[in-house]
Amino acid sequence: MATLSKRISDISPSMTLAISAKANELKAAGEKVISFGVGEPDFNTPAHIIDAAKDALDKGYTKYVAAAGLPALKKAIAKKFKDDNGLDYDPSQIIVSNGAKHSIFNALFATIDDGDEVLIPKPYWLTYPEVVKCCGGVPVYIYATPRHGYKVTANQIEAMITPKTKMLIFNSPCNPTGAVYTEAEIRDIAEVCVKHDILVLADEIYEKLIYGGETHFSIAACPDMAERTIVINGVSKSYAMTGWRLGYLAAPKEIAKAISSFQSHSTSNVNTMTQYASIAALEGDTKPMQDMIKAFGERRAKMLEVLDGMKPLGLDYVKPDGAFYVMLLCYNLYGKSYNGVKIHGSMDIADMLLTHAKVAVTPGICFGDDDAIRLSYALSMEDMLEGLKRIADFVAALK
Ligand SMILES: Cc1ncc(COP(=O)(O)O)c(C=O)c1O
Structure with missing residues (x-):
């Protein structure tokens, strides 16, 4: 059977x-x-981050905490969004999960219904289509060609939008191509998303790892975008903390509230010492x-x-x-x-x-x-x- x-x-x-x-x-x-x-x-992982985890254990911070994350960590994340990306989030809009991958799963689970189409530039990080399918959605690919620096344009995106399109997954800097979209390219893409009223899942996990003189710009900072963007980030790549398992998202209030309830019934809080270590990562020495x-x-x-x-x-x-x-x-x-x-x-x-x-x-x-x-x-x-x-x-x- x-x-x-x-x-x-x-x-x-x-x-x-x-x-x-x-x-x-x-x-x-x-x-x-x-x-x-x-x-x-x-x-x-830098020593001061490891020390913060040890310190948390020594202090007996070994119990359950709020399912969506420690208030002090959410405050540090809200500050990071403000300082690095010019984004204003109330801590209630931030959910801390077990890695950015988990944040992505939560975000899609909270927003995708059966048959919803999700636009994914291709080449893509291999987890996106699988999670979309897992949530009942239909991945729709947009080809980012080497000739165009492995980037899709606003026109390409617009051409793929149908009445069933619910979301665009947007990953800059990109895994696997390393492509980094410019602010102008992002603004054009944002305009299309606003015009057609689609959500954006902006995976910014590689935000800090940029080399060619380019800078990171969050699509959520474009006009009318904060209300339709779920920003994904985390400590894994920037702070060499892949095994600690801590990612986070920032979302419009209604979506954050739904994800918070869902997480409270699924995984509950990320392990408490990792959350203390992540505060040290976000607030500590960046050297x-x-x-x-x-x-x-x-x-x-x-x-x-x-x-x-x-x-x-x-x-x-x-x-x-x-x-x-x-x-x-x-x-x-x-x-x-x-x-x-x-x-x-x-x-x-x-x-x-x-x-x-x-x-x-x-x-x-x-x-x-x-x-x-x-x-x-x-x-x-x-x-x-x-x-x-x-x-x-x-x-x-x-x-
Ligand atoms: C584009 C992208 N998003 C998210 C993740 C997941 O990060 P985490 O280890 O925090 O779950 C990865 C990891 O490889 C990635 O490449």
């Missing part, structure tokens, strides 16, 4: 599982596998974060320099301005062979790179784009350079 709900059955299994399982097998067998697949900073951003910036520059040298091999990329990823365009290699085995797409390249070069990458197909593979530069400079050399040698050996 089938017992699974339709919603859960519609969710796609992770396409990266086979690759990571194989990478782990190789590592266990003693191979030096270089991983460009990493989605988290390779830095430790460790600045150092991390500087290191990412240096690796990014080096990686792009090396990739420039690999262009004669048929590889190309679009300069990423944010996050810590580069999409390496490799469609020119399709049809070529390694040891007589033909390459058909990004999954084949990822598989062969792992087998023959001991390099782990994420195939673009996971993000809805089979023309590229995603390289993360959240690894040491030394490993990065060795890994890029291995990729170049592999590509040079293709026939």
Whole structure:
């Protein structure tokens, strides 16, 4: 007897599982596998944040707290929104959850009904379509092409709007492309959203990780947008706190209230010591974060320099301005062979790179784009350079 709900059955299994399982097998067998697949900073959480968690435990802050977050943390988050983004939120509009991923789930669960269409620029972070489907919605993709810097335009968005369109998911800086939208581009997109009365889920988790002289601008700061935007953010990427599990959202009052009730019946509060640690992250010394951003910036520059040298091999990329990823365009290699085995797409390249070069990458197909593979530069400079050399040698050996 089938017992699974339709919603859960519609969710796609992770396409990266086979690759990571194989990478782990190789590592266990003693191979030096270089991983460009990493989605988290390779830095430790700064000491003052860890100390704040220890201090919270020592003080006995080990009990339940308000389901939507500690008042002191929500106050610190409201201040962050004001100082960094020029956004005015009452703490009641802020909900603290178990990572930005959880915040995204809550936001979609609270707003998407069966059959609602959700616009998602593609390549996309792979969780978006799955959560949309989980909530009964229908993902509708808008192609962000390399030719346009992996960005969609307001016109493209408008062309995809139907009477069923409920929401646009907007992620800048973007995972996987590293694209950062300019304020002017964002203002144009916001106008379309207001005109057609659609909600925006603005995932700003990589806000602090911007390098190319660009700056972050929140779509919620555009006229009439705060009332239709759910802003997602968190401490995972900016403060090297991925394992602590703390994300947050800011939403119009009615939506925040509904999410708060839902969270009170589902997960309740994020673990209390993490919330104290996050206050220290938001209010404390920003030097460790600045150092991390500087290191990412240096690796990014080096990686792009090396990739420039690999262009004669048929590889190309679009300069990423944010996050810590580069999409390496490799469609020119399709049809070529390694040891007589033909390459058909990004999954084949990822598989062969792992087998023959001991390099782990994420195939673009996971993000809805089979023309590229995603390289993360959240690894040491030394490993990065060795890994890029291995990729170049592999590509040079293709026939
Ligand atoms: C675009 C994007 N949003 C959200 C998240 C989730 O962040 P968290 O670890 O806080 O759940 C990630 C993590 O990879 C991400 O890349």
